[in-house]
Amino acid sequence: MKTLFRVLGVLVAILILLFVGAYLIYNKPLPEGNSGPEADRLANKMMSAVGAENMDQTNILTWTFNGTHHYLWDKKRNLVEVKWRDNQVLLNLDEWEKGKAYEEGNEVTGNELDKKRGKAWEIFCNDSFWFIAPTKVFDEGVERSVVKDEDGNDALLVTYTSGGVTPGDSYLWILDDSGLPKAFRLWVSIIPIGGIKATWEEWESLSTGLKVATNHRLGPVKLPITGTKAGGTFAELSIPNDPFAVIL
Incomplete structure (x- = not known):
């Protein structure tokens, strides 16, 4: 012993x-940067490069994060279906108490319902950020500044002072000449080492004009995004009925 x-x-x-x-x-x-019009100009350049102006007509989005978390997001009505393992959770982000959860097809209630909704909200916040983060740099509570990256080029430092699961996180966007993200460095509460680099690559144009990166590499870890679809209605995505009818 x-x-x-x-x-x-x-x-x-x-x-x-x-x-x-x-x-x-x-x-x-x-790093410390300079805020103001130049930072906003760089942020707008990135937004334009990813087609963020098409978000308004992108009412419905689907994707799978890292092969394990599956999403159907009714962005217009603020409703989300989250699936992982044997779990299915329907979140009504405007009226939390209307959300429902199922495990192996059986509805759960009480404390277990609260746990499932909380877990679904947590992973949705994380996984949707990896999906559409470049479109969120003008959200409420976001601070933007310009700093020089290791190559001497302008990079966009973004800090989220509110919202999400871990407010206070910062990201340094490294962009190509067109403004399309190549990678970002992270200063986040869940990773004790600051400035770790994650790639944004294999960009795909969705049917609505929005562009999304379908692969990320965080050190040796790959974070693929698959099953990406977008549309204005469920019918455009070959979904015949409203999957959120039970929580409206």
Whole structure:
């Protein structure tokens, strides 16, 4: 038993040293930028590059994040269907109490309903950000500034001071000459190392004109986005009936 504890102690010490080493090597301080018209100009350039002006006519969106979380988002009515494993949750984001949840096809109620809705909301906030974050840089509570990236080019620093699950997170957008995102660096509460880089690549134009990146790489981790569809009505997406009728 003493030998086991010694081995575990050595392993813990190694893990701590690896983390400290990674922190010292990769951690970057949050840069300071200049806010104002130039930052807004750069943000508008990115918005234009991804076709954000088409969001108003993109009423319905579907996608799958990392092969495990499946979404049907009625953006116009602020309704979301979230599916993962054996769970299906219908969220009414304007009237929370109307949301319903199902596990293996059976409706859940009480505390379990609250847990399912909370989980669905949490993963929707995360996964929708990876899907349409470039269109959200003028949301309420967002601060924008311009900084120089490692190549000396203008990059857009965006901080979300409110909203979502983890307000206060910051992202440094690295753009190509047209304003299309190539990657961003993250300073977020769930990752202790600041400035980690995630790619935005394999861009796809949806039927409404909105562009979305269908693959991200965060270090060695790939985060693919599949099953992307967009439209103005359910019929355009070959959905015959209103899937949200039970929560209206």
